[in-house]
Amino acid sequence: MNFNEKYIKVMMLSSLFAGKLYLPVSEEEVAEGYTDIYLQKHPAIPDIKFEYVFEIKYVKTDAKDADVEAKLAEAKAQLDRYKKDPKFAGREDLKFFAIVFKGKGDYFLSFTP
Secondary structure, eight states: OOOOHHHHHHHHHHHHHHOSSEEEEESOEETTEEOSEEEEEOTTOTTOOOEEEEEEEEEOTTOOHHHHHHHHHHHHHHHHHHTTSTTTTTOTTEEEEEEEEETTTEEEEEEEO
C-alpha cells in the first residue's frame, strides 16, 4: 500500500551489492544533492570502463503519461546538477541514467550524456 521510491532503491541496491564488479553507493553527497545510486568501479578490477549514476523516481500505477514525463524531467534536472560536482565534472567514464518506475511493473529509462 505504501510502496514508493525507497523500496525500489532498496531492491536495486540489494541486487547490486551481490555483484563483484562495482561498489554501489547510496546517497553519495554531491554539490547539489545526493545521488540515489552511484556505481563506483571496484578498485581490484581496473578494466572496468564506466561508472554509473542513477536517479530513481516513482509514480503510482494510475499515473498519467504527463506525470511520468514530469518525474523523468525532474530526475534529469537532478542529474544535470550532479554532473557539475567536481567529483563528476568532465568525466568521460561516467554515465547518468534517470529511471521512473510506474507501479510495481513498468519503468521508463533515460540516458543523459
